[in-house]
Amino acid sequence: MGGVYALLSSGVTLIFGVLDVVNVAQGSFLVFSALLTWQIWDLTGIEPLLLIPVMGALMAFFGWIIYRGLVKRVVPQGPGMTVLLMFGVAIAMEGILNIAFGNKFKSVTPPYFTQSLQIGELVLPYPQLISGIMAVVVLVALYFYLKLSWAGRALRASAQNKDGAALVGISSIKASSLAFAIGAMTAGVGGVLLIIMYPIYPATQYDWIAKLLGIIVLGGMGSIPGAVIASMILGISEAFAQAYIPQWSAAIFFGVILVVLLFRPEGLLGEKTREDVTT
Amino acid sequence: MSALKKPANIVGTVLILLLFLYPLVGSETRYFESVLIVCMLYAIMASGWNIISGLAGYVSLGHSVYLYIGMYTGAILGKMWGVPPMYLMVLGGVVAAAIAVVVGFITLRTRSHSFVIITIAVLLLFMTIAQNWKSLTGGTDGFIVKQPEWNKDSPTTPYYYIFLGLMVLTVALVAFIMRSRLGAGLVAIRNDEGKAASIGINTTLYKVTAYALSAVPFGFAGAVYAQYLGFVTPTTALAILMSVFLVLAALVGGRGTLWGPVIGGFLVWGANEASTVLAGEFSARLLIMGVILILTVMFMPAGLLPTISRFVHRRKSQGSAVAFIDQATIAQTRDVAIDSIVARTGQSTDPVVPALEVKGIVKRFGGVTAVDGVSMTVERGSITGLIGPNGSGKTTLFNCMTGTFQPDEGAVFLNGEDITRQKVWTRAHEGLGRTFQITRLFKSMTVLDNLVAPLEKTSVRELVAGRYSGEDVERAREVLDFMGLAQFEGQEAAALSFGQQKLVELAQVLMLRPSIILLDEPASGINPTLIEKLASVIRRLNDAGTTVLIVEHNIPLVLSLCDRVHVLAEGQVLISGTPDEIRNDPQVIEAYLGPDHMLEVNDV
Numbered sequence: 001m002g003g004v005y006a007l008l009s010s011g012v013t014l015i016f017g018v019l020d021v022v023n024v025a026q027g028s029f030l031v032f033s034a035l036l037t038w039q040i041w042d043l044t045g046i047e048p049l050l051l052i053p054v055m056g057a058l059m060a061f062f063g064w065i066i067y068r069g070l071v072k073r074v075v076p077q078g079p080g081m082t083v084l085l086m087f088g089v090a091i092a093m094e095g096i097l098n099i100a101f102g103n104k105f106k107s108v109t110p111p112y113f114t115q116s117l118q119i120g121e122l123v124l125p126y127p128q129l130i131s132g133i134m135a136v137v138v139l140v141a142l143y144f145y146l147k148l149s150w151a152g153r154a155l156r157a158s159a160q161n162k163d164g165a166a167l168v169g170i171s172s173i174k175a176s177s178l179a180f181a182i183g184a185m186t187a188g189v190g191g192v193l194l195i196i197m198y199p200i201y202p203a204t205q206y207d208w209i210a211k212l213l214g215i216i217v218l219g220g221m222g223s224i225p226g227a228v229i230a231s232m233i234l235g236i237s238e239a240f241a242q243a244y245i246p247q248w249s250a251a252i253f254f255g256v257i258l259v260v261l262l263f264r265p266e267g268l269l270g271e272k273t274r275e276d277v278t279t
Numbered sequence: 280m281s282a283l284k285k286p287a288n289i290v291g292t293v294l295i296l297l298l299f300l301y302p303l304v305g306s307e308t309r310y311f312e313s314v315l316i317v318c319m320l321y322a323i324m325a326s327g328w329n330i331i332s333g334l335a336g337y338v339s340l341g342h343s344v345y346l347y348i349g350m351y352t353g354a355i356l357g358k359m360w361g362v363p364p365m366y367l368m369v370l371g372g373v374v375a376a377a378i379a380v381v382v383g384f385i386t387l388r389t390r391s392h393s394f395v396i397i398t399i400a401v402l403l404l405f406m407t408i409a410q411n412w413k414s415l416t417g418g419t420d421g422f423i424v425k426q427p428e429w430n431k432d433s434p435t436t437p438y439y440y441i442f443l444g445l446m447v448l449t450v451a452l453v454a455f456i457m458r459s460r461l462g463a464g465l466v467a468i469r470n471d472e473g474k475a476a477s478i479g480i481n482t483t484l485y486k487v488t489a490y491a492l493s494a495v496p497f498g499f500a501g502a503v504y505a506q507y508l509g510f511v512t513p514t515t516a517l518a519i520l521m522s523v524f525l526v527l528a529a530l531v532g533g534r535g536t537l538w539g540p541v542i543g544g545f546l547v548w549g550a551n552e553a554s555t556v557l558a559g560e561f562s563a564r565l566l567i568m569g570v571i572l573i574l575t576v577m578f579m580p581a582g583l584l585p586t587i588s589r590f591v592h593r594r595k596s597q598g599s600a601v602a603f604i605d606q607a608t609i610a611q612t613r614d615v616a617i618d619s620i621v622a623r624t625g626q627s628t629d630p631v632v633p634a635l636e637v638k639g640i641v642k643r644f645g646g647v648t649a650v651d652g653v654s655m656t657v658e659r660g661s662i663t664g665l666i667g668p669n670g671s672g673k674t675t676l677f678n679c680m681t682g683t684f685q686p687d688e689g690a691v692f693l694n695g696e697d698i699t700r701q702k703v704w705t706r707a708h709e710g711l712g713r714t715f716q717i718t719r720l721f722k723s724m725t726v727l728d729n730l731v732a733p734l735e736k737t738s739v740r741e742l743v744a745g746r747y748s749g750e751d752v753e754r755a756r757e758v759l760d761f762m763g764l765a766q767f768e769g770q771e772a773a774a775l776s777f778g779q780q781k782l783v784e785l786a787q788v789l790m791l792r793p794s795i796i797l798l799d800e801p802a803s804g805i806n807p808t809l810i811e812k813l814a815s816v817i818r819r820l821n822d823a824g825t826t827v828l829i830v831e832h833n834i835p836l837v838l839s840l841c842d843r844v845h846v847l848a849e850g851q852v853l854i855s856g857t858p859d860e861i862r863n864d865p866q867v868i869e870a871y872l873g874p875d876h877m878l879e880v881n882d883v
Contacts, residue, residue, distance in 0.1 A: 022395065022396065070573065070577065073577055074576055074577060074580075077576075077580050081576050081580055083338065083340070083395050084338070084526065084530065084572060084576050085572075085573060085576040085577070087340065087523060087572065088569045088570070088571075088572030088573035088575075088576060089569065089573060090569070091520075091523060091565055091566075091568055091569035091572065092565070092566050092568075092569025092570050092572075092573065093569070094565055094569070095563065095564070095565035095566025095567070095568075095569055096566055098565065099563065099566070206403075206515065206519055209399075210399060210400060210403045213396040213399060213400070214396070214400055216396075217396050217397065217400075251404055251407040251408060251411070254400045254401075254403060254404040254407070255404065257397075257400060258385055258397075258400075258401075258404075261385060261386070261397065
């Protein structure tokens with residue numbers, strides 16, 4: 001579970017790092033991808049894991065369109081407005097998904113859905129295990145892409161200093177489009193992984209977006225390693241809470257966030273803003 | 280401007296009158312009354328939200344939590360005491376405000392993005408608690424609240440008038456805040472928070488106060504709403520949707536305006552009712568609201584009222600040429616008794632204690648030691664210069680003095696008092712004023728507003744005082760006269776040239792009656808006439824007893840103006856001395872000026 005959190009929140013934090021836009025629609029992207037996966041699986045019975053690249057690409061394209069069509073125009077109006085815009089997108093998408101798929105739980109049940117791997121005392125349900133591994137694989141691939149490729153370097157440069165990056169020939173529009181596409185792609189992949197683990201319906205997006213945003217605030221806005229660490233904290237605290245006091249697991253996570261922010265307002269690995277310093 | 284002269288106030292007053300009369304004259308009122316009640320509820324919530332998010336610019340997406348807090352407060356205490364929740368609305372407001380203070384202290388330390396997210400998290404956290412603390416809240420089923428005797432046939436009219444009353448009170452609260460020093464300070468925070476702190480605004484206190492006040496109307500309305508509904512249930516999706524609706528209402532109407540959120544409340548809930556009638560289904564409404572939100576953000580980000588007023592304004596001002604202001608008039612300074620400008624009561628005049636002193640300041644950034652053990656003094660009544668090549672640590676040292684940075688080691692003393700750990704605004708209250716290299720005026724405010732924004736101290740009396748309380752305005756005009764800026768009084772700060780803005784910023788600092796002024800590269804980027812003007816102002820201020828510290832690259836200016844100059848190089852003090860000593864010191868020439876600068880310097 002922590003792996004899926006890490007993948008999804010990396011997408012959000014990447015978009016934030018490059019664009020200064022908090023993508024609160026990530027939850028709805030995720031649900032969109034998950035429900036689309038369900039639809040294809042329902043119609044064809046195809047192995048859902050094979051859909052990972054397809055959904056990834058599809059959502060990347062979708063993200064690209066959203067950025068070009070909507071986000072780009074609102075960015076000059078400041079961060080508050082882009083959050084509201086993305087909220088509008090999230091709600092509109094929930095409306096559309098409700099109409100298209102109905103407000104019901106959907107789940108994909110491949111043959112291994114109910115099986116588990118048993119190692120001694122430890123019982124690992126296959127869906128969780130597979131999702132976790134796949135999420136880590138994609139995350140590692142993403143990490144190396146950002147670290148090693150030219151485009152990845154361009155993205156990291158843009159995230160650190162937009163104007164500086166523009167001066168050395170990195171189009172901020174292109175970098176932003178790419179970041180948005182990658183962010184949406186993580187939601188595409190996440191959607192597939194999610195629906196083999198849990199049943200989903202459109203309003204689930206609120207739970208997701210709350211958790212993802214919590215993670216990136218806890219980890220430090222814009223920091224991918226921070227997002228990964230915070231995801232692990234959430235995953236573990238949830239697992240513990242679920243074992244002992246199931247209904248309080250969400251409360252415990254948000255409680256942890258509030259306590260951490262009390263001492264480190266910039267998050268675990270966040271950088272202190274230097275916006276007070278213009279001299 | 281009289282209150283009724285503003286068209287928006289007239290519209291608002293008419294709206295309230297019509298709402299007041301409606302149940303008296305309308306027939307078949309029940310359905311419409313119930314719709315209007317929710318409209319008013321949204322108007323109340325949007326107006327409350329406006330205090331923190333519209334005025335101070337901290338967008339909260341979870342504000343409906345305070346309505347739920349009001350609802351639960353009314354319902355739970357009502358059940359315990361056997362009282363209908365409505366009678367407990369004051370308690371609802373108090374509890375909401377109290378929780379908001381606690382939440383505010385945690386969340387408002389974070390900046391814009393994180394704040395938005397945390398507000399959502401707080402909402403979800405509260406809902407989780409409400410769903411699971413079964414003994415207190417009845418869990419996911421919630422509970423039925425006690426109704427008073429008169430409510431047997433559940434009439435809507437009494438609730439209608441209560442919500443109308445709450446709406447009027449909320450608007451009055453917002454109007455009061457907007458006219459107060461608190462309101463001016465909140466707008467200043469929205470414009471530039473770091474700057475606001477530098478002119479003595481206790482930003483933490485302001486934000487938390489605004490956040491708590493914004494929760495109060497929610498708490499009141501919540502207690503009443505619980506009784507109106509007859510039950511309380513914690514439905515997370517509804518709570519989030521409610522937050523979105525109220526934000527949308529404020530946005531559509533015009534955030535930061537008095538009547539915008541009220542009108543927005545009616546428009547948004549009206550549109551919602553209409554789409555229920557037309558489209559019926561919940562999902563379709565969701566889609567419609569989402570699309571409206573997207574369209575508003577994209578095409579009418581300022582909101583309806585500001586958009587209309589700008590349109591009207593533009594039509595009015597067509598043809599009237601913008602007055603051309605002659606640069607030369609700025610150079611003329613009306614004679615103002617300088618004493619009234621610089622006088623600061625209770626100021627230590629002991630010449631032995633330096634005005635400002637730093638001891639052993641060290642500041643590191645990662646592996647770089649920007650300032651490495653600097654000790655220096657700024658003597659009382661002097662004009663002291665701080666120069667050094669780029670990267671020598673001037674700015675870092677400067678920021679340690681003003682409180683923007685905390686030094687890793689060492690201490691800062693103002694008038695002999697250790698201020699190392701003091702907040703930026705406390706330093707401003709103690710008499711330390713600063714300007715910025717790139718001016719940081721509140722661009723959307725007029726020059727006069729910019730000048731009355733600074734605060735010499737923080738007190739309740741200051742917060743509730745009118746924005747233009749007589750004394751301050753008088754003083755602001757005096758300062759403007761002194762600086763030769765009187766004719767710009769009503770101009771928006773953004774309309775001024777960069778050099779003019781620098782003068783206004785200095786004027787703003789003078790409002791604090793500082794005992795010492797720190798000028799950060801005052802001469803960079805402005806024309807020679809204004810530099811001369813600035814130099815003469817600095818001299819006059821200094822003659823009147825104000826101590827000045829200048830960080831500057833314009834060496835001729837520094838050497839001609841200052842009594843004493845400190846030269847920094849590589850994070851350490853290279854040499855301190857009179858301008859003459861500095862000018863002829865081979866070390867300085869070597870380290871900084873370079874052989875080519877010799878001639879220029881000697882010309883001065």
